[in-house]
Structure formats: C-alpha cells, structure tokens
Amino acid sequence: MGRYIVRRLLAMIPLLLGISFIVFALLNILPGDPVSIMLSSNPHITPDANTIAQLQAQYGLDKPLFAQYLIFLGNLFKGDMGTSMYTQQPVLTAIWERMPATAELAIAALIISVVIAIPVGVISAVRQYSWIDHLCLIGTLIGVSMPSFWLGLLLMLGFSLKLRWLPLSGMGYFSNGVGDVLRHLIMPAFTLGFGMAALLARLTRSSMLEVLGQDFVRTARAKGLSERAVIYRHALRNGLIPIFTVLGVQFGYLLGGSVIVETIFSWPGIGRLAVNSIMNRDLPMVQGTVLVFTLLFILVNLGVDILYAAIDPRIQYD
C-alpha cells in the first residue's frame, strides 16, 4: 500500500510539469503582449515605450520564453504565483482568501447530489423497466441537459423574487448564525449539485444492475434474507465502489460548474475570481485560478484512487 502511494505520488511529477507548462504556455506563447493588453484595459494610463519596457522587465517578459518558464516554475515552487495586474495583490493570497467559499459550495453540492442520486439510482435499478425507472431515466436526462445557469436563475426567480424565502445572492457567515449560512447556501449548492446528481444516479443504476445480477446476490436471496437486506447490505455496498471512483472525475464538473454558479449567485469564491480576472484581462490571476483548480482536481482524484485501493481488496497496487 505504502509503495503504491509513493508510486502514485512520483507519477504526479511529470503530470504537474506538463500542466504547469500548458498553463504557462496558454498565456505566454499565444499572440498578444500581456503588458499592452493590461495597459489598454486601463484608461488612466497612456502607454509610452518607457513604461511598457519597465513593466515588461518587472514581469520578466523581456527574457527568452524558456527562461520565463523556468522562472515561473521556480516561483511556483516557492508558492509565488505572481501579483495581480489589476489589484496588485499576490495571486496566491487572493485565491487562498476565496478557497473556503468555494470549498463550502463544492462540499454542499457534493452532499446534495449524493443524497439525491443514490436513492434514485437504487430504486430504478431494483425496479428496472417499471414506470418509476422510466420516470427516473427521463428525470436524469433532463438533469444532465439543464443548463446550470438557467436552473440557478429559475430558483432565484421562484424562491427569492416571488416567494421571498431565500436571499437573492451572496454568502452567509457563521457570525450571523448557522441559519444565515444555510439560507445563502441552499440555492447555489442545489444548482451546482443537480446536474451531478443526474449523472451519479445513472451510474448508480447501471452499477446496481450489474451487482444485482451476480452470484453472491443470488446466494443472499437463496439463504432467505429479506429483499431489503439483500439490496442495502449486500448489493449496495458493492455497487457503490465504482460510483466512488467516478466521484473524482465528477469533481471536475463541479469545479467547472462552480465558475458559473458563483457568478450567478455572487458567491465570493475562486470561480467568480476567475471570471472577473478574465474580464479584467488580469493574466497572472487567470493563470493562478486555472492552476489551482487543476491542482485541486488532481489531488482529489489521487485521494479517490488511494482510498479506492484501500477499500477494494481486489485492486492490485501495480
């Protein structure tokens, strides 16, 4: 087990190098000089050759490209992702400040989606081809097809503007009580979790169908266990393992979705920071947010893989 973890960690090194190179290349090799883009977006500065050269030197843009990458990489190791071209704040500090908001939203969305998806998937597998299965199938396809930004706006329309039950946007704080946090959290978390719930429900259904057809389930039934015990104690436990492995991949959808959901609900997280910095053409900040999102995604997947290996004794560590 220990060797497996070490090997997985070592395998991450080339992956991280590749990712850092792509993110670096993204904003440095492509046409357009970041300094003039930044200056053109700020009407208060009239760019002259001198300021441009000075700024280029400040950001290291006058050096050869590969040297720039090495500097970028070296700074990354020191935890330095540069400073925002817009607010002059260090990129990492800005992202770090917004991390709790994004984590709160993502975890809540994950919980909501699992709570919806597992019962739906289990019921439709147990009652395969019944009307309830068909209803769930249509429901999950609608869930997958529904744009999250539309769902979010509809919820706002219904629960905030018409019924006035929930605050329109923003994040609640624990200093105002748990109720404040939950009332702000429920709509964005549901918006973000809904599409994922649909995907997970479909996976749960097919995974359960596979397990229910296996010999040990027949044995459990044959020895006279109640149907409840067969499904929940024997089948579900094994059916959940493949679902667990895809949770990591699904987390990527969650991160992507958080960009949209945070923007709609004015949620002060990294997703909204990414959108705002794209609008402000704040390239170091864009670079930082893409990098942090990708790192989170990779770490979660690594964690899922390791846990998976720990849970399922059939997995070989090589």
Place this chain on the structure above:
Amino acid sequence: MEQLETAQQTKLSPFRQSRGWQQFRRNRLATLGLVIVLILWGATLLAEYVATHDPYEMDLANPFLPIGSQGHLLGTDNFGRDVFSRIIWGGRASLTVGIVVVGISASIGLILGVISGYYGGWIDLVIMRITDLFFAFPFFILAIGVIAALGPGLQNVMLVLGLVTWPEYARMVRAKTLALREEPFVESARAAGAKDLRIMFYHILPNCLGPVIVMATLGMANAILAAAGLSFLGMGVQPPEPEWGSMLNEARIYMRTAPHLIIIPGMIIMLAVLGLNFLGDGLRDALDPKMPTARQ
C-alpha cells in the same frame, strides 16, 4: 398476422431491416429526441422563413411585451426586439458550435487514436501521455483559461471546445483499434499488401463508427451546453448578435420585470441538449451491442 408482418418486413430495405434500426425505432425516447432535434434545427436552418421579425430590429416604444402580444409570439426584450425571431436566429450559433466542435474533436481524436492503437510502442506512449494531460484538467476550467488568452468570440469558443474534448475519442478509438488490429480481416488485408494508412482508414476506422456516432451525438449536446455557458459568462457570442446563452445573460438584470426573457432561452437550450441526449442514448442502445438493450 405474424406471417403478414414478416412478409412486409422482407420488402423493407436492408437498412430498415437491420437490428440497429429496429432497436432504435423501438426506443420511444430516442424517436422523441430525433423529432425535437429535427424541428429545432429545421427551424434554425430555415430562419429566413420561420422568423417573423428582424432579430436586430429595435422598437424602443415596446420593450418587455409579454408572450403572445401584438404579433410578437414570445414577446419582446429590453430593446423591443422580437424574442421568437432572436431564438430562431440564435439557434444558428448553437448548431454551428455543435457541428464544428464535434468535427474538430472527432477528427483529432480519431486520427490520434487509430495511430496510437495501430503502431503502439513509443508513439502510443507519447499520445496517451498527452491525453492523460488533457484529462488532468477540469474541462470547463481549461476552456475558460484558453478563452482568456485568445479573447471572447464564437470562433474561439468553437476552437477551444474542439481542442479540449478530443482525448475522449482518442481513448475510445485506441481501445477499439487494439482489439481490431488482431482480427483476421485486418491480417488478410495486410497479407494482401495493403499499406498501413489504408488499413487504418479503410479497415479499422469504419468499424469504430458505432461508438463514435454515439459519442459525437452526446458530445454535440455537451458542446452546445458549454458554449451557451461561455456565452452566458460573456466569453462567447457578443451582443447584439442573437445567441441563447448571451440572451439569458442580457436578460438577467430584467429578471424582475420580464421573467419570460429568462425562461424562454433557457428552455430552448435545454430542449436542444435534451433532444441530442435522448437521441444519443437511443443510438447507444441500438449501436453498441455490449449495452443492455430492449428498453421498451
């Protein structure tokens, strides 16, 4: 009666007798999906004739008209533009995105996948490491990162989504190629002196077509959804050009006064994506023999 039916069936063309077509027809959801797709895209392609107004024409005296008023089927927006006509014309952007994105990603994925699977060795290793790298990014995040560098616009959105989604095709085609490479018909083609290129493109790729069609249909749905999301964030189609996602974005501030401006474009996006998802799901049942079929 049964005999009569079989007699009729023998008259049908080989295509309509085929197992796939029979499977597909039996799936009512897939048929519904096909109907939705045909209606929406038919209306979009014939936008000149279907739209009742010029999608850009403003009528500042009549903003926010409700659904079904004064000859405006779906009302008017904040500039008094006809919502129905903007929806119909806006479909062109989504249709184009769907086709171009799938075109780009499927071509790259198919070519790299078949090369990777056919030659194996270090070529396979390099190509697969590249696909791993792409899978390491959350897809939408990478897309907005590239848009940030390239700048907003429909062309860039299509390019980005195409370049970000090909690894799925590559992996699938590679796996298929690995299996097909050992098949007798490939061996015999090689024995007959066929060149590598001919084997890859005439013998192997056509046999991957089923899953590729399914993947392309579902991929088109995802591309439309992602492009609408990017336009909603202001990174795709720019106003005043009509597009479903950017119509929603424009309507956000008027949510209180004119909720129909939010409800309609979103519903259309969902219908377009849902139609493709129904269709793709049914096609998978019909074309992929490994999947459990008979969902009657």
